[in-house]
Amino acid sequence: MNNNYYLDVAYIAGLFDGEGSIHFKRGPEKKKKHKGKGYRISNSLRLSMEITMTDESVLLWVHEILGVGTLRPKKVPNKKRVDGTPYKPQWRWACTFRDAFYVSCLLWPWAHTKLPKIQQIIEYYTTEGRENVVDLTEYKAAKELGIT
Numbered sequence: 001m002n003n004n005y006y007l008d009v010a011y012i013a014g015l016f017d018g019e020g021s022i023h024f025k026r027g028p029e030k031k032k033k034h035k036g037k038g039y040r041i042s043n044s045l046r047l048s049m050e051i052t053m054t055d056e057s058v059l060l061w062v063h064e065i066l067g068v069g070t071l072r073p074k075k076v077p078n079k080k081r082v083d084g085t086p087y088k089p090q091w092r093w094a095c096t097f098r099d100a101f102y103v104s105c106l107l108w109p110w111a112h113t114k115l116p117k118i119q120q121i122i123e124y125y126t127t128e129g130r131e132n133v134v135d136l137t138e139y140k141a142a143k144e145l146g147i148t
Contacts, residue, residue: 008065013110015062020051022100022117024124047121049103050094059093066103069095101125 029044051059052074063071074090081087095103104121111118 005065009106010110012062012065013107015058016049016051016107017111017113019053020049020114022114022121023048023050024117024120047100047124048094048096049100049121050092052090052092054088054090056089056091059091062093066095066106068099068102069093098125 023046025046027043028041030039031042031044033040049069051062053059059071063069071091071093074092076087076090100121101124104118108115108118108122
């Protein structure tokens with residue numbers, strides 16, 4: 001990778017510090033059961049990173065440089081502001097889970113205000129012996145036996 005790439009990533013880190021947000025929450029969630037009535041409680045993780053702004057071209061550039069995530073228009077209120085002007089169209093770049101880990105590793109050297117949350121994501125994915133990792137082979141075997 002060339003020096004321009006690192007300058008671009010450093011710029012994105014600053015942009016993310018100012019305009020971005022990180023959502024990292026682990027805990028019990030009430031979910032609808034797939035079979036039958038009622039709900040079940042599961043230990044879930046919500047992990048996402050996003051930047052929302054009115055300048056679509058900047059977010060297109062961010063999406064191109066990082067190579068992950070999605071870029072979509074964000075719904076804005078149909079009503080007008082207090083001064084009578086309409087809201088500008090907004091755009092949202094977002095990524096989740098492993099893509100958020102990848103982006104966190106890229107932004108970590110230059111992040112300031114979002115550094116604690118970025119470190120939380122990195123620690124989550126790099127900690128040995130996490131209890132929340134499911135071995136897919138064991139899961140499939142248990143599912144065939146009707147244990148899950």
